[in-house]
Amino acid sequence: xxxxxxxxxxxxxxxxxxxxxxxxxxxxxxxxxxxxxxxxxxxxxxxxxxxxxxxxxxxxxxxxxxxxxxxxxxxxxxxxxxxxxxxxxxxxxxxxxxxxxxxxxxxxxxxxxxxxxxxxxxxxxxxxxx
Amino acid sequence: xxxxxxxxxxxxxxxxxxxxxxxxxxxxxxxxxxxxxxxxxxxxxxxxxxxxxxxxxxxxxxxxxxxxxxxxxxxxxxxxxxxxxxxxxxxxxxxxxxxxxxxxxxxxxxxxxxxxxxxxxxxxxxxxxxxxxxxxxxxxxxxxxxxxxxxxxxxxxxxxxxxxxxxxxxxxxxxxxxxxxxxxxxxxxxxxxxxxxxxxxxxxxxxxxxxxxxxxxxxxxxxxxxxxxxxxxxxxxxxxxxxxxxxxxxxxxxxxxxxxxxxxxxxxxxxxxxxxxxxxxxxxxxxxxxxxxxxxxxxxxxxxxxxxxxxxxxxxxxxxxxxxxxxxxxxxxxxxxxxxxxxxxxxxxxxxxxxxxxxxxxxxxxxxxxxxxxxxxxxxxxxxxxxxxxxxxxxxxxxxxxxxxxxxxxxxxxxxxxxxxxxxxxxxxxxxxxxxxx
Numbered sequence: 001x002x003x004x005x006x007x008x009x010x011x012x013x014x015x016x017x018x019x020x021x022x023x024x025x026x027x028x029x030x031x032x033x034x035x036x037x038x039x040x041x042x043x044x045x046x047x048x049x050x051x052x053x054x055x056x057x058x059x060x061x062x063x064x065x066x067x068x069x070x071x072x073x074x075x076x077x078x079x080x081x082x083x084x085x086x087x088x089x090x091x092x093x094x095x096x097x098x099x100x101x102x103x104x105x106x107x108x109x110x111x112x113x114x115x116x117x118x119x120x121x122x123x124x125x126x127x128x129x130x
Numbered sequence: 131x132x133x134x135x136x137x138x139x140x141x142x143x144x145x146x147x148x149x150x151x152x153x154x155x156x157x158x159x160x161x162x163x164x165x166x167x168x169x170x171x172x173x174x175x176x177x178x179x180x181x182x183x184x185x186x187x188x189x190x191x192x193x194x195x196x197x198x199x200x201x202x203x204x205x206x207x208x209x210x211x212x213x214x215x216x217x218x219x220x221x222x223x224x225x226x227x228x229x230x231x232x233x234x235x236x237x238x239x240x241x242x243x244x245x246x247x248x249x250x251x252x253x254x255x256x257x258x259x260x261x262x263x264x265x266x267x268x269x270x271x272x273x274x275x276x277x278x279x280x281x282x283x284x285x286x287x288x289x290x291x292x293x294x295x296x297x298x299x300x301x302x303x304x305x306x307x308x309x310x311x312x313x314x315x316x317x318x319x320x321x322x323x324x325x326x327x328x329x330x331x332x333x334x335x336x337x338x339x340x341x342x343x344x345x346x347x348x349x350x351x352x353x354x355x356x357x358x359x360x361x362x363x364x365x366x367x368x369x370x371x372x373x374x375x376x377x378x379x380x381x382x383x384x385x386x387x388x389x390x391x392x393x394x395x396x397x398x399x400x401x402x403x404x405x406x407x408x409x410x411x412x413x414x415x416x417x418x419x420x421x422x423x424x425x426x427x428x429x430x431x432x433x434x435x436x437x438x439x440x441x442x443x444x445x446x447x448x449x450x451x452x453x454x455x456x457x458x459x460x461x462x463x464x465x466x467x468x469x470x471x472x473x474x475x476x477x478x479x480x481x482x483x484x485x486x487x488x489x490x491x492x493x494x495x496x497x498x499x500x501x502x503x504x505x506x507x508x509x510x511x512x513x514x515x516x517x518x519x520x521x522x523x524x525x526x527x528x529x530x531x532x533x534x535x536x537x538x539x540x541x542x543x544x545x546x547x548x549x550x551x552x553x554x555x556x557x558x559x560x561x562x563x564x565x566x567x568x
Binding site for chain 1: 142168169170173174177180182194246250251254255258286288289290292321322323324325327335338339387388389391392393394396397423442443455456457458459460461462465478480481482483484485486487488489491492502503504505508509
């Protein structure tokens with residue numbers, strides 16, 4: 001199983017919105033946002049099946065999420081994590097004097113992490129920050 | 131028989147749909163159903179009724195457990211936190227009413243806070259661009275009635291603003307758009323084949339982060355000048371065709387979102403998007419409208435605009451407002467360790483700031499005022515639950531096109547629970563006492 005490099009972006013999905021309003025401490029929020037959407041070709045390069053846990057790493061951090069097939073694709077070379085603490089664990093915080101972190105276009109490495117778990121939002125943020 | 135409350139305004143996104151109907155139980159205390167809302171808006175109303183909702187303030191103990199405290203104790207902690215800090219950050223303000231925002235500003239002015247709203251991670255780049263070059267805009271009502279060329283650039287309303295297309299931009303039959311969606315040409319510019327893109331007449335699947343180049347190419351095409359074979363991965367024929375279609379309409383509108391504001395280039399991407407709109411006005415009528423996220427982030431910018439002259443990134447530490455995104459913006463302040471206390475109301479930086487900024491919040495004295503349990507409340511020292519604005523208390527909010535709309539109260543909040551405005555008024559009173567102010 002190989003590690004692959006992709007370009008990561010994040011943003012809203014309707015499942016992210018619903019689960020967010022239903023309680024970010026719930027597992028439904030993790031299931032909606034603790035995911036990485038990849039194209040089929042990326043799964044072939046990665047050497048794993050869909051719905052496998054993977055570690056996404058950038059120079060700014062790393063996080064375990066579940067890799068799923070692209071629901072709004074194809075988008076070759078792009079990875080997608082819905083906005084939330086999972087995406088924000090790896091995005092580029094630099095604002096380049098604008099006040100706005102660079103949430104889109106983060107180069108990341110993805111490798112298979114079958115034995116690791118995807119934490120819920122509160123556990124993830126607690127582990128990262130406290 | 132259920133009691134139906136009509137003309138309810140949805141307090142989720144900047145579309146502020148004002149046609150919701152909410153079915154209440156006979157005693158008027160319980161929300162049974164929400165009609166006309168999108169699934170996210172309906173969930174917001176129904177979640178306010180959750181049995182596991184936190185209804186009293188909680189203070190974090192040394193061992194990490196939470197202890198229930200009274201609202202008076204919460205007010206005392208919050209007031210002292212703000213007064214004792216040399217440079218507190220007061221962040222959020224986008225999921226509450228304009229009145230609460232105004233009261234918060236009074237507190238910020240007295241304690242010399244840095245104040246910022248969620249535009250800082252949303253449409254802050256847009257605000258900078260608008261200040262730089264101005265903006266040709268229109269209301270959503272005008273767009274529903276007139277727009278026959280609609281562009282969604284770097285936004286995905288099918289997911290983020292689920293009723294936007296059906297209420298205002300694509301499907302409604304307006305005075306001059308009598309055939310609804312058949313009256314309009316829909317363009318989507320997005321590096322992903324989104325659910326919005328799948329509905330479009332034309333999808334320009336550009337290379338991520340190359341918005342500036344493509345916008346620039348459209349300006350070149352509008353002038354009839356030569357283009358290279360591909361710009362941002364889009365063939366030049368498609369760019370010429372797009373420019374021609376936009377120019378030939380009676381009313382073109384460009385809606386844009388985080389794909390433009392979050393990518394490198396940021397405010398410059400919007401500068402040139404506004405320039406394209408201006409160019410189109412040489413041939414037809416054109417407008418550009420940001421797709422604002424929180425239901426009252428626009429109002430927050432409006433309130434601070436009236437009060438201080440700037441819409442976000444306010445630095446009040448010198449007793450008057452200074453404004454310098456990159457310096458007085460939340461993430462920069464946190465990353466540079468420049469603030470010594472954090473107050474959050476009406477947003478969730480714990481979930482939506484880069485994790486490095488959240489780590490700083492976790493290290494500081496902090497209070498989170500939010501009806502929900504959130505990653506921010508989890509890392510804060512004090513969590514103060516409050517009533518839902520737009521569900522349990524009314525108040526003014528601004529739609530994404532800067533139209534103010536009065537939200538409605540539908541049900542009573544849980545007994546003894548304060549609203550944002552009531553909590554802030556108590557904090558303001560206590561801050562004045564501590565500061566010896568009149």
